[in-house]
Amino acid sequence: MARILYFGRLSDLTGAAEETVALPDTVSTAGELRQFLDLRFEANGALLEPTVRIAINNELCFDTMAVTETDEIAFMPPVGGG
Amino acid sequence: MARILYFGRLSDLTGAAEETVALPDTVSTAGELRQFLDLRFEANGALLEPTVRIAINNELCFDTMAVTETDEIAFMPPVGGG
Amino acid sequence: MLTVTEGPLDASALLNEFEKTAMGAGAIVSFTGLVRAEAAAGQVKGLYLQAYSPMTENGIQAAIDEAKTRWPVPNVSVAHRVGEMMAGEAIVFVATASVHRRAAFEAADFLMDYLKTKAVFWKRETTDQGEAWIEPRADDYADAERWAKSSD
Amino acid sequence: MLTVTEGPLDASALLNEFEKTAMGAGAIVSFTGLVRAEAAAGQVKGLYLQAYSPMTENGIQAAIDEAKTRWPVPNVSVAHRVGEMMAGEAIVFVATASVHRRAAFEAADFLMDYLKTKAVFWKRETTDQGEAWIEPRADDYADAERWAKSSD
Numbered sequence: 001m002a003r004i005l006y007f008g009r010l011s012d013l014t015g016a017a018e019e020t021v022a023l024p025d026t027v028s029t030a031g032e033l034r035q036f037l038d039l040r041f042e043a044n045g046a047l048l049e050p051t052v053r054i055a056i057n058n059e060l061c062f063d064t065m066a067v068t069e070t071d072e073i074a075f076m077p078p079v080g081g082g
Numbered sequence: 083m084a085r086i087l088y089f090g091r092l093s094d095l096t097g098a099a100e101e102t103v104a105l106p107d108t109v110s111t112a113g114e115l116r117q118f119l120d121l122r123f124e125a126n127g128a129l130l131e132p133t134v135r136i137a138i139n140n141e142l143c144f145d146t147m148a149v150t151e152t153d154e155i156a157f158m159p160p161v162g163g164g
Numbered sequence: 165m166l167t168v169t170e171g172p173l174d175a176s177a178l179l180n181e182f183e184k185t186a187m188g189a190g191a192i193v194s195f196t197g198l199v200r201a202e203a204a205a206g207q208v209k210g211l212y213l214q215a216y217s218p219m220t221e222n223g224i225q226a227a228i229d230e231a232k233t234r235w236p237v238p239n240v241s242v243a244h245r246v247g248e249m250m251a252g253e254a255i256v257f258v259a260t261a262s263v264h265r266r267a268a269f270e271a272a273d274f275l276m277d278y279l280k281t282k283a284v285f286w287k288r289e290t291t292d293q294g295e296a297w298i299e300p301r302a303d304d305y306a307d308a309e310r311w312a313k314s315s316d
Numbered sequence: 317m318l319t320v321t322e323g324p325l326d327a328s329a330l331l332n333e334f335e336k337t338a339m340g341a342g343a344i345v346s347f348t349g350l351v352r353a354e355a356a357a358g359q360v361k362g363l364y365l366q367a368y369s370p371m372t373e374n375g376i377q378a379a380i381d382e383a384k385t386r387w388p389v390p391n392v393s394v395a396h397r398v399g400e401m402m403a404g405e406a407i408v409f410v411a412t413a414s415v416h417r418r419a420a421f422e423a424a425d426f427l428m429d430y431l432k433t434k435a436v437f438w439k440r441e442t443t444d445q446g447e448a449w450i451e452p453r454a455d456d457y458a459d460a461e462r463w464a465k466s467s468d
Contacts, residue, residue, distance in 0.1 A: 007214060008286030009297040017214075058219050074216060080287055080298060081280040082197070082213060082244055082256050089366060090438030091449040140371050156368060162439055162450060163432040164349070164365060164396055164408050176332035179346065183327065187404065192348040193424075194331065195417065200342040202415075252339065263354075265347065265432070269425050272345075276417055 002067060004037070005074040010052070014041050023069055030054045031063030033073060051078050084149065086119070087156040092134070096123050105151055112136045113145030115155060133160050165240070166224055168215055170247040173254040178243055186239040186261035191268040195276050197256040199249055203298075206291040208251045213287045215246045220284040227278040231260070234274070235267040242275065246285070274311050317392070318376055320367055322399040325406040330395055338391040338413035343420040347428050349408040351401055355450075358443040360403045365439045367398045372436040379430040383412070386426070387419040394427065398437070426463050 001020040011017040014037075027036050034054070038047040046052070053060055055074040056067060067073055083102040093099040096119075109115050116136070120129040128134070135142055137156040138149060149155055165185070175196040186192055199211045215221075228240050239261040249255060258275050262268040288297045317337070327348040338344055351363045367373075380392050391413040401407060410427045414420040440449045 005216070007216060008288075012297070055216075055219065058216075058222075074219075076216070076284075077286065077297075079282065079284045081278075081283045082285045082287070087368070089368060090440075094449070137368075137371065140368075140374075156371075158368070158436075159438065159449075161434065161436050163430075163435045164437045164439070175335065175344070176328040179331055180328035183348070188353055190350055190352040192327070192346075192350070194344075194346040194348075195421070196335070196344040196346075197417065198342055198344070200415070201340055263352070265349065265428055269347070269421065269428075273421050276421075280417070 002069050003072045004033075005072065007074060008077040008080075010047070010075050010077055013043050013046055023067065028066060029063060030056065030061055030065045030067055030073070033067050034063065034075075037075075047075060049077075052076065084151050085154045086115075087154065089156060090159040092128070092157050092159055095125050095128055105149065110148060111145060112138065112143055112147045112149055112155070115149050116145065116157075119157075129157060131159075134158065165242070166221060166228065167243040168217070168221055168224075168246055169243065170245070172249075173243050173245050173257050175254050175257050178241065178257045179259060182239070182241045182259040182261070185241075186259075189239065189261035189268075190263050191265035192259060192261045193265070193268040193272040194257065194259040195272050196254050197276070197280075199251045199253050199255050201251040203289055203291055205289065205296060206293045208289055208291050210248060210250050210290040211255070211287060212248050212290070213246045213255065213285050215244075216284050223282070223284050224279065227275055227282075231271045231274050235260075235262065235271040236264075237262045237267055237271040240271065240275070242279070244279065244283075244285075277311060317394070318373060318380065319395040320369070320373055320376075320398055321395065322397070324401075325395050325397050325409050327406050327409050330393065330409045331411060334391070334393045334411040334413070337393075338411075341391065341413035341420075342415050343417035344411060344413045345417075345420040345424040346409065346411040347424050348406050349428070349432070351403045351405050351407050353403040355441055355443055357441065357448060358445045360441055360443050362400060362402050362442040363407070363439060364400050364442070365398045365407065365437055367396075368436050375434070375436050376431065379427055379434075383423045383426050387412075387414065387423040388416075389414045389419055389423040392423065392427070394431070396431065396435075396437075429463060 005018045006014045053076045087100045088096045109118050135158045179194050237260045241259040243257040260268045260271040389412045393411040395409040412420045412423040
């Protein structure tokens with residue numbers, strides 16, 4: 001099970017700041033995970049916005065990065081400072 | 083008697099930070115007071131330097147300003163901040 | 165020194181602590197940022213600030229390291245509050261010490277620009293109009309850009 | 317608030333006091349200047365600072381008024397020590413508060429430039445080489461000139 005975090009306004013959309021998800025076979029990259037979750041939450045593209053960055057295990061990554069069941073994957077809307 | 087104040091390095095020259103002085107008849111302006119005191123302290127022009135400003139009763143003045151026996155007259159070398 | 169904490173920040177106690185570590189400095193600058201009572205959406209009741217550890221801390225530490233490269237500021241302290249807080253409470257404290265004041269001012273200013281625009285935080289304001297996640301202000305970005313090197 | 321005093325300055329207590337007067341501000345900047353241990357003439361043992369009251373206070377107050385004209389800083393505090401002091405002790409404390417941080421930083425910076433270059437003080441350093449009255453540094457003047465208006 002991958003651990004998925006939703007920061008900022010994204011947690012309003014997903015209803016939780018974090019969850020654990022069994023990755024389906026169709027999801028092997030960060031980009032594919034976006035597509036899968038955007039559909040699952042009926043987010044109408046909110047998780048696909050290029051300003052929403054993805055981090056895998058605390059490192060920002062491109063959508064082509066591989067994701068696995070042992071990863072912590074964070075969806076991060078634009079950071080606004082403190 | 084006029085009250086004369088010598089600030090900063092000037093007090094090393096005059097031996098005191100302040101004194102009261104009976105102004106002689108030849109001294110009716112700030113500039114004439116400079117001349118008189120520079121001679122009296124054998125200051126070799128240290129009190130005549132244009133960077134040494136004179137204040138009468140807490141107000142900076144030109145050398146042409148009149149001085150009287152009731153004034154507080156300050157000789158101020160360049161201020162250096164704190 | 166870097167602290168990210170849910171507890172309240174006491175700026176004068178933090179300054180007092182910082183002074184002890186900055187012996188020999190000629191100049192100490194402190195900055196305290198407080199939760200503003202007025203916002204675009206109305207009167208602010210509270211603020212919720214969310215961090216992502218250790219990414220948030222790593223980013224702030226990188227900014228501190230960058231400040232130390234750019235200016236002779238051997239001593240730097242940053243404390244940032246997260247979680248729920250109320251209007252008027254301190255949200256961030258930065259202190260810098262240097263031999264000369266220009267370095268201390270500029271390094272503190274630089275760090276605050278990082279913390280207000282680029283630091284990994286998300287914030288939600290509660291006003292009399294309700295709750296809203298808020299985005300960085302355009303002039304915050306402009307401030308931060310003052311520090312861009314020509315090679316950036 | 318302006319204080320010129322022969323007593324020691326406690327920066328964190330002054331900041332604590334200032335915070336109470338600056339309710340509603342979003343940003344508080346403080347600057348503490350300390351007597352440096354190192355000087356051109358050697359190790360500093362002590363410093364003697366001489367003021368001319370009320371000219372000294374009037375000049376500082378005029379700088380505070382000018383800062384309030386130039387920046388939205390409703391709260392400003394300046395405390396300056398005079399008389400004999402030792403290396404490591406605080407010589408000056410400035411605090412500014414504003415809604416936004418840029419104003420608070422710039423006003424504090426501006427006031428410090430006034431206090432370090434134009435304020436009516438004379439100072440004598442005691443080092444291991446003896447006593448000497450010291451003149452302003454060239455870069456202090458350069459700092460202060462940054463604030464000159466084109467009409468000056």
